[in-house]
Amino acid sequence: MEKGKIHNKEPESEMVIVPSYKVFSREKRQKLQELTIIMNGYKKKNMWNPSEEISIKIFNLGKVIRWVKAGDINVDYTLKDFLPELQDVLNNELYDFDRVIISGHHGTYYGRIDGTLGGEFFNGLSIDTLKNLLNTSITTKHVNSLILLGCQTAINKLMERDGIAWAGVLPNSFLQFGFNEAAPVKTDELDLSIIREILEIQTLVSLFKNDQNSGITIDTIFQRIMKIKRGNRYLGFRLNNKYYQYPKHFVE
Structure with a gap:
């Protein structure tokens, strides 16, 4: 993305990402990606062969994901x-x-x-x-x-x-x-x-x-x-x- 002229300076090229790295750091993004892959695996298994064990794993992993994102297992x-x-x-x-x-x-x-x-x-x-x-x-x-x-x-x-x-x-x-x-x-x-x-x-x-x-x-x-x-x-x-x-x- 191009950033317009500021204080008579030539334009600068800048990539603006939302959500920003202030909200989700690189480390947090990497962790969420890893957890999401695991979660998707659980959901796929539960779709083809539903079980209480997999449902509990999904429930508990959801808490972990919310904790990583918001610092609270009850907040997303x-x-x-x-x-x-x-x-x-x-x-x-x-x-x-x-x-x-x-x-x-x-x-x-x-x-x-x-x-x-x-x-x-x-x-x-x-x-x-x-x-x-x-x-x-x-x-x-x-x-x-x-x-x-x-x-x-x-x-x-x-x-x-x-x-x-x-x-x-x-x-x-x-x-x-x-x-x-x-x-x-x-x-x-x-x-x-x-x-x-x-x-x-x-x-x-x-x-x-x-x-x-x-x-x-x-x-x-x-x-x-x-x-x-x-x-x-x-x-x-x-x-x-x-x-x-x-x-x-x-x-x-």
Whole structure:
């Protein structure tokens, strides 16, 4: 994300993360990731073979996770804790963002046009909430790219139509990128590779938008997206307000 000029200084490049490291340190994030993997394993086992023993393990591990997050087994970090920090960032006139990256598990179903995000920190962040916050912020007026790292964020019903679902979040973005199926987990090397490539593509978008002598064209950006090392993943994206699927993967 680009940070705007401050006290007549040249712009500085800065990544702003919410929740911040003040809220969740690197060590705490690592611990939560490890505990979440264990919790997901318990839940999977309990789904296929329910037992009182697994249910007790889930209950007790939930206490541990809440303790790590909030320092109290009876208190959890929730959406209500997240939103004020996000609003503070979006209301900070010192910021002038050129990209927004949204990471989290995307809860949706083929055929529906709504979706919510959740993960290790909290659940329940909806598309409508993000529309209300991001589309009206003074800090996101110049966003060139919206990068969505959750599952099924770029299926037809969620990104194809102007102003609908994810296509309606920061709709003036030159690039809106997502997945047309299940996204790779964040510990997967493929996930990290795709993120690196998308950031390289974002640089091309910025050059196209801001440097008339760059030689970058829309086709340059399109062809670069087609070269993403995606494994066998289906990708979806909007480029210059036109929707694409790669490869073709029509779902309703």
